[in-house]
Amino acid sequence: ASFYCHKTTALRRMLTSDKLEFLMEAHNGLSAKIVEEAGFCGIWASGLSMSAQLGVRDHNEASWTQVLEILEFMSDASDRPILVDADTGYGNFNNARRLVRKLEDRGIAGVCMEDKTFPKTNSLLEGVKQPLADPEEFALKIKACKEAQRDPDFSVVARVEAFIAGYGLEEALKRADQYHKAGADAILMHSKRSDHSEIEAFVTNWSNQSPVVIVPTKYYKTPTEQFRKWGISTVIWANHNLRSCITAMQNVCKTIKEEESLVNVESKVAPVKEVFRLQNEDQLLKDEEKFLPN
Amino acid sequence: ASFYCHKTTALRRMLTSDKLEFLMEAHNGLSAKIVEEAGFCGIWASGLSMSAQLGVRDHNEASWTQVLEILEFMSDASDRPILVDADTGYGNFNNARRLVRKLEDRGIAGVCMEDKTFPKTNSLLEGVKQPLADPEEFALKIKACKEAQRDPDFSVVARVEAFIAGYGLEEALKRADQYHKAGADAILMHSKRSDHSEIEAFVTNWSNQSPVVIVPTKYYKTPTEQFRKWGISTVIWANHNLRSCITAMQNVCKTIKEEESLVNVESKVAPVKEVFRLQNEDQLLKDEEKFLPN
Amino acid sequence: ASFYCHKTTALRRMLTSDKLEFLMEAHNGLSAKIVEEAGFCGIWASGLSMSAQLGVRDHNEASWTQVLEILEFMSDASDRPILVDADTGYGNFNNARRLVRKLEDRGIAGVCMEDKTFPKTNSLLEGVKQPLADPEEFALKIKACKEAQRDPDFSVVARVEAFIAGYGLEEALKRADQYHKAGADAILMHSKRSDHSEIEAFVTNWSNQSPVVIVPTKYYKTPTEQFRKWGISTVIWANHNLRSCITAMQNVCKTIKEEESLVNVESKVAPVKEVFRLQNEDQLLKDEEKFLPN
Amino acid sequence: ASFYCHKTTALRRMLTSDKLEFLMEAHNGLSAKIVEEAGFCGIWASGLSMSAQLGVRDHNEASWTQVLEILEFMSDASDRPILVDADTGYGNFNNARRLVRKLEDRGIAGVCMEDKTFPKTNSLLEGVKQPLADPEEFALKIKACKEAQRDPDFSVVARVEAFIAGYGLEEALKRADQYHKAGADAILMHSKRSDHSEIEAFVTNWSNQSPVVIVPTKYYKTPTEQFRKWGISTVIWANHNLRSCITAMQNVCKTIKEEESLVNVESKVAPVKEVFRLQNEDQLLKDEEKFLPN
Ligand SMILES: [Mg+2]
Ligand SMILES: [Mg+2]
Ligand SMILES: [Mg+2]
Ligand SMILES: [Mg+2]
Incomplete structure (x- = not known):
């Protein structure tokens, strides 16, 4: 997927543009x-969603190469640029920079580390407990990743967990x-408050020294217009595809179990031919005519 | 997952019991x-659904070890027995029997090959085109798989694609x-007609020489009571979880893209704490108290 | 490994140069x-050697993604171009062309299919038995691979097994x-005779319509000068690293088992520091000074 | 590989027997x-050797699932019990115990963590630097692994790196x-001195409270009889197969590069038919007669 594509350039432009941009969560092809297809310009490969779909916890129970796959x-499966939630980079600076090269080889546009x-x-x-990394060590990890990348447009986003761990604005x-000084292309400032007070405090003090990315999973009631006013670079809708699947599957399982029938299910789920369309079966049919003997 | 569990025994009992049993599709943990959790006694690991979630086609584009993972x-992720849709066994008898051993090691209860x-x-x-295997070669493949298994309760289901390929009842x-004579523990007879005429013709002539498994994706309007009357062993609801996810994700993506907001989405998708519950976070919290120093 | 490197160009030049070139077998990093380090300009990733080191047979017992890893x-591990022995391409044209893209992403320079x-x-x-593919189908597979590659310098070598299967010069x-007409960048003509009669017959009739690659595992007594005279493009030394490991390990195991001591082994095997050198430990030590806090 | 085998029992007996036992390094099938085949009763899956054969460093550059494969x-490939060098368990207690279950599923007899x-x-x-884990945390990790195993005979060996890190006998x-108190089935006491002074000090004070495993890579001049006198349980010959391969491959590459010929190599490396024998080709030939149509 990495050849002649410019996914890295596309993500970098999203991060640096004046417009508020959006990344929508995905967790598989x-x-x-x-x-x-819904029109989003970029994809957030959520660590929570990927671990949840696998059936394991968001505590690095899946190996980094399983996530890589x-x-x-x-x-x-997509031409849109992907920003990967790579947790802490799966170890120290050496593990993290090794990951960066593997991501580049697979056509990934950028990585976010916390x-x-x-x-x-x-x-x-x-x-x-939400134990934080030593900030000096983490800054050097970011630096190592930036030095490891070969495509100058690959992005490394540094995620700050200070608020999550209970620290204040200063930290x-x-x-x-x-x-930022270590070379991060953007700062993802995370908050789990249901209001935007922490984020507001940060952005008004940060003064856009670098692009700011936010994840309003908890403070979703704040109007998006507010994020625009603050000059936020990018909003991540972080896990809603995964969560919609849970509800949908729980419902369809319940109906089929109770009714022992598909009659009331068939019209509520995508038809089989929609599955085939998403898999791009048409293209293969054409190619078979071309590449199989008659 | 393979130790001291009796998933193989549970699946074998489903196949051989007098009751009509149901397997519900799944495609990830x-x-x-x-x-x-919905109460199904067994799981169908659908090849269509697994390939579709990966984003590839149901033409063995994913390798057999990627499916194995x-x-x-x-x-x-589940204590219920899993019957795996292993397509053709990914090659000849040697590939197929190698797969059987790998499935056993991972706690899988049975395999279906077509x-x-x-x-x-x-x-x-x-x-x-739906080119069929030479039936003698396929029968020997079933035999090789049965000889390869180490757990006597592991099941090998032979799926007949004669109707799919346009042949008639005789074939x-x-x-x-x-x-059956080669040792298959059950016969899965497939049909893509929207009525049950092919299935009816088969079951009335087969006379339950061995358990019969069916997949009424297309003839879903036939009442399940009819399947009971015919003495069908097991019905597979083959791809409805995957199809429900497609619809759900298309809807949630559309709403978020248009509204640039989560406000109208939050209540329609599973809450984050439901994700954590499904991941069994509670158990880890308890274990951390036990296995991490204070 | 695929970024900004020109391994593909290096292999293509080897195939098309006037000089006789050599590829030496490897089977792991x-x-x-x-x-x-021995000075070879290119590497042959042997299917026999890779399967043998894994401990499985050269009958596609390992999956194609296991080989890919x-x-x-x-x-x-190496800056030299790698030509991959990809057997038959692991399926039909669609499997083969999918492999080509995956190989490109991993910095592989070319693929050989038989x-x-x-x-x-x-x-x-x-x-x-050595059953051959239908030549028309195989030619279309080569064509599909050539259309699938994104790097114009990636090479697809077509290996002809006619002699191996007992056919004559005409076939x-x-x-x-x-x-060749389907687009193969070179023809690998294989022979298992202990003399070079089949190869000689082919090359004298082929007249270098395209580069010719040979594997003199069996007819190794033919002087290399003879290959030069025929205008052979590339000679593959196909499995000798693997075979040298077998002998070495059998010997070292025998000595240690009998003597219950390392005293007579230590000087005959590479020192531990040579292992570290091959792993490039020195570079990591330097990087740790740079990227770890003091 | 895990079914009906008693590799776990075999390793446990080696650890607890009165006899001095030996584990020989391997790094692939x-x-x-x-x-x-050399007659060793057990196998040491060396982390150094496995990483070196992959071409990466012994710093967890390969993921734990790559090692698992x-x-x-x-x-x-072998009926002999394997003790795995699993480094630190690839994370905290939760990662380590997850590994234990995966090892059990694959028929591995025991794990060693440092x-x-x-x-x-x-x-x-x-x-x-050789930074040590907090001993309380590590003891709890051992405990978690022992609780996670399902086969009572699976062994968890605790490797003490105190001497390696420069600490003395007391530590x-x-x-x-x-x-030991946390449940380790044996203690591997490591030393990198070229004499056996550290090991002697430990074993004479430890008084065989539990089986002791040693790795005399550096103090290889100490006669094995001395290890017997101390009542050592098991000696690991830790990396000599890998080191013998390096020397063998460097030599064979040098000869072929210089001579552009296999003539002086053929008799010094295992014949191709020995490769086939090790791959158990004979068995497949027999099985093909049985499971392929004529
Ligand atoms: Mg995350
Ligand atoms: Mg299927
Ligand atoms: Mg080969
Ligand atoms: Mg080690």
């Missing part, structure tokens, strides 16, 4: 294609500044 | 768990008989 | 690096011509 | 088979005691 299918320790803990989990700003 | 996550050639073509696709019966 | 490690059926049989095995020439 | 091929931090550093590397004994 199918969802990546659906995101593209999912990403390759996603990259093959300043926590390995194995990571999901930021929205309540009642758990958030200090870390954002360190990572 | 998440859907496997949801199928279990999905199956391992499914097996880990009498087509590699790479396979989805049976519901219109306008394509279907002849093949079912050959595969 | 370590052997690839040793081949490079070995190739990725090899590509990362005109047999899947799963393949090693060409040097005695007493077995060999006919097939070479078909594959 | 081929070397595992050669170790078995190598182990599966090794387990399939009390360092992730990503690990090879113990024999000079001039680098080594304290850690051995903690890990």
